[in-house]
């Protein structure tokens with residue numbers, strides 16, 4: 414059976430297929446994460462979303478830097494041009510989302526990165542600067558692919574009049590989908606041309622970023638729980 418049929422954003426070939434498949438339980442944990450379910454059914458506590466959004470504000474800037482560095486290291490003009498666009502247009506898509514959500518949820522720029530935000534952005538920048546170009550591509554891919562898959566899935570089940578509507582729309586938008594497809598194609602070609610050792614390194618980088626994506630959501634939910642513990646409030 415072709416299990417990829419269940420994917421909204423399918424792999425570009427056998428190598429990205431293997432990449433997704435070997436991380437399927439982890440990506441499923443992200444897609445079906447209680448944080449995402451909360452966005453979909455509108456029950457996500459506002460404090461959890463505020464923590465997420467504030468940290469995301471810092472995350473997207475560093476992520477765009479990692480894209481720009483990766484562009485500079487690209488092995489083809491096509492990939493160079495794509496990553497340059499992602500550093501600029503990708504960040505713009507995120508900024509548009511934040512422009513709406515930040516005032517709505519009353520979120521301001523935080524002074525400090527959280528543990529997971531620091532860990533994830535340090536990993537992406539370190540990989541872009543110090544590891545190989547294919548590894549950096551693999552590290553950056555979950556940010557697009559996992560968000561696309563999550564966005565499409567949870568939008569399908571989402572309640573109407575949803576405070577997180579803008580988030581759901583951003584990642585299920587067609588133009589965003591086309592960026593994700595191009596990105597997966599670039600990763601497929603790199604995996605195809607890679608040695609076994611390099612392929613393993615790319616798998617490691619992809620998995621590490623997936624772990625951070627999951628932790629990013631978990632941290633936001635746990636912050637909410639920690640606050641409840643301190644104040645004794647349940648709602």
Ligand SMILES: Cc1ncc(C[n+]2csc(CCO)c2C)c(N)n1
Pocket residue numbers: 469472473476477480499500503504507555556557560626629
């Ligand atoms: C934790 C976290 N992971 C992924 C994204 C999605 N995303 C962030 S920046 C960008 C475009 C490239 O600069 C995309 C698609 C997010 N917002 N937050």
